[in-house]
Amino acid sequence: MKKRIAMGLLLIAALLALSACAAVQPTTQQPGAAPAEDSGKLAQIKAAGKIVVGTSADYPPYESIDADGNFVGFDMDLIRAIGERLGVEVEIQDMPFDSLIAALQEGKIDAVIAAMQATAERDEKVDFTIPYRMTKDAFAAAQDSTLVMEKPEDAAGHSIGVQTGTVQERWVQDNLVATGLTPADKVFSYERADQAALDVANGRIELLLMDAEPAMELAKQTGLKILLITESTAEGGKSIAIPEGASDLKAELDRIIQELIDDGTIQKIQETHGLP
Amino acid sequence: MDFAQNLVTTFNFILQGVGVTIGVTLVALAVGLVFGVTMAMARVYGNPLLQAIAAAYSVIIRAVPVVVIIFILFFVIARFVNLSPFWAGSLALGFTSGAYQSEIFRGAFRAVPSGQMIAARAIGMSKLQAIRSIILPQAVRLALPAWGNEATLVLKDSTLVFVVGVPEILRRAQQVSARTLEPFVAFSVAMLLYLVLTLLTTQILQWFERRYRLQM
Numbered sequence: 001m002k003k004r005i006a007m008g009l010l011l012i013a014a015l016l017a018l019s020a021c022a023a024v025q026p027t028t029q030q031p032g033a034a035p036a037e038d039s040g041k042l043a044q045i046k047a048a049g050k051i052v053v054g055t056s057a058d059y060p061p062y063e064s065i066d067a068d069g070n071f072v073g074f075d076m077d078l079i080r081a082i083g084e085r086l087g088v089e090v091e092i093q094d095m096p097f098d099s100l101i102a103a104l105q106e107g108k109i110d111a112v113i114a115a116m117q118a119t120a121e122r123d124e125k126v127d128f129t130i131p132y133r134m135t136k137d138a139f140a141a142a143q144d145s146t147l148v149m150e151k152p153e154d155a156a157g158h159s160i161g162v163q164t165g166t167v168q169e170r171w172v173q174d175n176l177v178a179t180g181l182t183p184a185d186k187v188f189s190y191e192r193a194d195q196a197a198l199d200v201a202n203g204r205i206e207l208l209l210m211d212a213e214p215a216m217e218l219a220k221q222t223g224l225k226i227l228l229i230t231e232s233t234a235e236g237g238k239s240i241a242i243p244e245g246a247s248d249l250k251a252e253l254d255r256i257i258q259e260l261i262d263d264g265t266i267q268k269i270q271e272t273h274g275l276p
Numbered sequence: 277m278d279f280a281q282n283l284v285t286t287f288n289f290i291l292q293g294v295g296v297t298i299g300v301t302l303v304a305l306a307v308g309l310v311f312g313v314t315m316a317m318a319r320v321y322g323n324p325l326l327q328a329i330a331a332a333y334s335v336i337i338r339a340v341p342v343v344v345i346i347f348i349l350f351f352v353i354a355r356f357v358n359l360s361p362f363w364a365g366s367l368a369l370g371f372t373s374g375a376y377q378s379e380i381f382r383g384a385f386r387a388v389p390s391g392q393m394i395a396a397r398a399i400g401m402s403k404l405q406a407i408r409s410i411i412l413p414q415a416v417r418l419a420l421p422a423w424g425n426e427a428t429l430v431l432k433d434s435t436l437v438f439v440v441g442v443p444e445i446l447r448r449a450q451q452v453s454a455r456t457l458e459p460f461v462a463f464s465v466a467m468l469l470y471l472v473l474t475l476l477t478t479q480i481l482q483w484f485e486r487r488y489r490l491q492m
């Protein structure tokens with residue numbers, strides 16, 4: 001009797017697990033499987049009168065929340081300018097950075113603007129507009145550091161901190177560790193960049209590699225100095241992510257972004273947020 | 277002066293997350309209570325099939341991290357019904373809490389002497405009638421202390437619903453800390469708010485415990 005109940009339990013568990021898998025699986029396949037729905041994305045947004053945009057509001061000066069609870073920053077002003085030209089309202093939804101792509105794939109949001117770079121890996125799951133801003137990276141060190149850097153490879157052999165899951169982390173792995181310039185145990189990955197900055201300030205690690213503008217902001221706050229600002233570690237520009245296959249939306253957004261670059265609007269927004 | 281002002285703005289900002297945290301916790305506890313009591317009843321008084329289903333629910337849900345369930349439920353349920361992040365997160369948390377609550381109530385049902393069920397059946401009550409008017413009123417009282425513990429756990433698990441974009445206390449603390457780069461102030465405020473909420477919850481439940489104590 002006991003054995004039979006145990007067997008029954010196992011069976012049910014297996015069934016539940018299977019059905020859970022079956023239910024989850026389409027998540028990864030959906031984008032390619034439903035071109036008909038996606039091609040109407042732009043019309044869908046226009047009909048709703050609003051575009052729901054996901055961001056991760058913890059990355060000033062690109063996106064953060066001010067004391068009154070408003071979304072502020074370069075990306076936020078940009079997406080509002082885009083919404084204006086698109087003729088729809090912009091609704092911003094805050095999420096952790098890791099959840100954004102999944103929410104986009106599942107249609108919970110229509111687009112993502114989060115200082116996100118169009119890396120090859122992300123491009124497999126979602127589509128990206130043309131870049132609205134080119135990216136630079138910065139190497140930062142403690143105030144009393146005697147290190148001098150002229151090119152990114154000068155970081156070779158020194159202990160270095162990066163943020164997990166970023167393009168900078170990959171650059172360090174590919175160009176310093178894989179080539180044998182820096183031993184793997186001298187690379188430290190942090191969940192957030194400010195944690196790495198504190199360790200540099202305290203002398204636990206020598207260098208920090210991250211996005212240039214937040215790096216400068218962090219450097220000011222934690223008393224670091226910027227050794228080098230470079231384009232060669234960055235993989236391109238920051239783009240808006242949209243659902244895979246939403247070609248009509250991509251065409252419209254690309255057109256608007258180009259327009260905003262050409263008429264100097266993006267330049268103006270950059271200046272209001274102190275971005276070079 | 278600067279510090280005090282910073283503290284006040286930080287506090288006011290994070291305070292706006294308290295309503296969300298309380299909302300998520302209450303919905304989750306209520307949903308969990310329904311699931312928990314039903315599953316515990318199925319487990320203790322149901323036929324073998326019901327027992328197996330209830331046991332599987334409890335074992336599987338308790339084996340998976342809460343945050344994973346929230347993530348899966350949000351994106352799976354979202355396919356069929358268009359739920360807001362608040363409701364999806366709260367329901368997922370409630371579904372999880374239900375598994376833990378079912379164990380609490382299973383213990384409480386078992387703690388009611390089995391002779392009472394036999395006696396109730398002997399005077400002509402149906403099984404459901406007996407559960408409703410004889411067993412349940414006692415079981416609920418017996419379950420209260422353990423249930424209060426679960427309530428404080430759900431309160432703290434409510435921080436997890438942020439993975440689907442619900443701006444509760446902890447996320448607001450993260451937002452402040454990202455802006456001001458003073459994590460210590462932000463997270464201290466969050467800690468204080470959770471402490472107050474937990475103390476309140478415990479007080480309320482203790483009042484219930486005293487008020488509805490079994491006179492044995």
